Amino acid sequence: MFERIQLDAELAREYGLVADQPLTGLGSIVAITGPNGAGKTRLLRLLAEQLQTDRREFEDFAAITNPEDHDWTEQVNATCRFACDASAEPDEKRKQILGAMKRFMGRYRTSDGGWREFAKTGRWPRVVYLYAGDERSQLYRSRRQHHDTDIQDKDLRAFPKDALEELAQARFLAAHPMWLEGNEDLHERANRFATTVRALIGAELDIHVRGTSMFATLNGRRIDKDTLSEGQRVLLRWAQLIHEEVADLRDAILLIDEPELHLHPHALIEAITRLAELHPAQIWVATHSIPLLAWIGPRHIYSMDQGRPSWAGNQMKRVLGGLLGENDGTERLRTFLTDAGSLAFHQFAAECLLAAGVLPLRDGDPQAAHFVTHISELLQAAEQDVRVLEYGAGRGRLIEAIAALPTGDRARLRYHVYNDPEHTDPADASTCRAQLARLEGSEVTHRYCDDLRQHQLDAADKMDAVVLCNVLHEVSPQDWPRLMDRLRACLRPDGHLLILEDQQMSVGELPHDAGYIVLDEVELCALFNAAAGTPLLRYGQLHAGRLSIAEISAQLLVACTPDCVNKALKQVQQRALDQITTLRRPKGPASPAEPGHRRGRLHAYYALLHTNATLARSDA
Incomplete structure (x- = not known):
């Protein structure tokens, strides 16, 4: 150099x-x-x-x-x-x-x-x-x-198709000893080139055989100038250059x-x-x-x-x-660049004027993974079948996650789903039904319902658990007491309600007139008139505190009253105000070490949370 x-x-x-x-x-x-x-x-x-x-x-x-x-x-x-x-x-x-x-x-x-x-x-x-x-x-x-x-x-700009075809064919033909003899150098070059492609592009160079024809593939797709982006073609060209000059x-x-x-x-x-x-x-x-x-x-x-x-x-x-x-x-x-926080604030605030969307299952979804762990623990602790009702399942994100469990591990799981037809897109409902049928190993399912009353009947088999995953914050607080009564009627006396929430949602939404209301442990205790630390309300966090899961005993649900709702909302206001104050002190000892964009989004999240809680209080 x-x-x-x-x-x-x-x-x-x-x-x-x-x-x-x-x-x-x-x-x-x-x-x-x-x-x-x-x-x-x-x-x-x-x-x-x-x-x-x-x-x-x-x-x-x-x-x-x-x-x-x-x-x-x-x-x-x-x-x-x-x-x-x-x-x-x-x-x-x-x-x-x-x-x-x-x-x-x-x-x-x-x-x-x-x-x-x-x-x-x-x-x-x-x-x-x-x-x-x-x-x-x-x-x-x-x-x-x-x-x-x-x-x-x-x-x-040159596209090395001929070189790709030759080297991919060499890797395939190397499996035949008669060809390999005398072609060792070409085989070695082909392997080096495949290694270079893998390192530079992150794709696997291979060969596809169709009759007497062969053609090179990348990650199973045929390599053709018209099917690759310009950037991919350039990276392949670079790989060829490195391969040619590697010595x-x-x-x-x-x-x-x-x-x-x-x-x-x-x-x-x-x-x-x-x-x-x-x-x-x-x-x-x-x-x-x-x-x-x-x-x-x-x-x-x-x-x-x-x-x-x-x-x-x-x-x-x-x-x-x-x-x-x-x-x-x-x-x-x-x-x-310096106003990334401001941009994030305005983007989140603008999103909070839009209706809530439905989440699909993503690879490595931490919330879904934690839910599956909880269900597995529930199955291990029970000797009989475990009955679970998911309220507001959307298109079946959690069902898809549970389906990844080995069949033997979920053999005793009886998973039911309720979607409110007034708030569920027909396409999402159809997808959810299909997910549930696959979970059951059948073509149709009888565990999907759009009328919750069938689970409230005295003669109905009651649930060991009812699940609200990212649902409670989408229900208007004035409807929380009625919702808890309905869910309690679906539960066994020793059953429990699971509330899963994203404590720092990255996308804003307006699920109802008051806006989203996300509750933490103290606020849930206020909502159900429970003392902090009671075994009847167990609260856990994961993913650096961003995600929460609360397990609430069925006997506490009756305590949810309009007065308790206002007390919970008051606690939400105070928490949001404290977070806003902290975020506005970027040089203070208590300020979080957050990048500008994330800081701006959190600022918007808590500002809107405070506003929503204020609008939702009936005693204000």
Whole structure:
């Protein structure tokens, strides 16, 4: 890796650039930025040509100074190229060698400063130039036609379908010993390439066989230019380049021109990171991407201004002004980033004017997983069948989660569902029925109902548990006493009510006129007129306090009265007010270490919670 490079002044003039100052403080990744036409691409091309031209001279110089490390033919050719003519005196040759060494030491400095050891290796970095392949490259191609260069330039737009097919087929055919014999190198290259694809793209390269035809696949999908996004095609192209150059990549300097034309910021940063993990000598990137520049950091950014490169570390304001506009572009970006909390506040508040949605089951859903654990514990503790009624099941999110339990573990579970037809979309109801039928292992289910009275009949089999998952906050507080009476009529005397809630919902909603009301442990105690710590009301939290599950004895439900509702709402008001006060003290000792966006969302959540509780109180 070069820590310092002095550009060739004459070559720079040919490219329309100014090379009056060396490029210093270069890291393993160097960014070149600036507005359109400032010279970013021309600087990369200049570097490509200069490094490749100096490579040949360096190799000649190394062959003469370290003859034991080079074959006889190479040494003779190098000596001939260095000699002015056949009668050149030894002193003149020494002067040439000394001049070459001084020139290299003046033009380049390695990262460890060890020029002597670097010269002894005799290895100059190879140059791989990745460019967009558009018409802007015409000048560069024209120069290459008139100059003796062997720079390996790679068009990022090329799609390596033939190479993919060949290597995928090689992996498949390797299973046949007759083919493998004599094709070991191809098989090894194919495996290396598959490893590179897996590392860079996160997809598995394989082969699909149809009759006598074979075609390459990624994660089971056929690889075709038209079925892949431009970013995926570029990453495959990068994988091919890495595969082709893998033996020499540690000694290569990669020059990449505006990769953000093909990749969104996150994919771009991931790709550069993975390239860096392959330890090339150096990576240079010409870019307009502000996320990529932020990731690289100001220490290793050079900006172009009218063809002159300069270190950007102490002039980032000017650099950003050139990219975003001198007037107010930088200020708008700063406002956008620093006001993430404000944006989150307004977004959540706006969402609180919309009706509540229905959640699907997500991979790793912590609330559903905790519910399944509770049901499993309930089944283990009971000797008989366990009857559970989910009130307001929506499309069957919890049913789907329970279905993941082994059949034997849930054999004694009798899971029933109630959805209010006035508040349930027919499509959601149909999905819920199907989920319940699958849970039962049948085509139809008789455990779905839209009339709760059938479970309230004296002759009905009562439930061991009734579940309200993200439901209570969607019921108007004035209806809570009536709801508790209805649920109590469905429960066995020793049964219990399970209330699961998201204590810090990430999406706002307006489930009824008063808005959402989410209760914590103290507020539930107030609602059911219970003392804190009573075994009749057990409360637990998970997921860093965000999710809660309360187990309330059936005998407490009768205590839910309008007076208790107002007491619970008063406690909600106080908690919300305390949280708002804390969030508005960002430098106080009690303030949470929250990122701006999350902080803004919490601010909105508690502000609306306080408002909703105030609106819901009948005694206010």
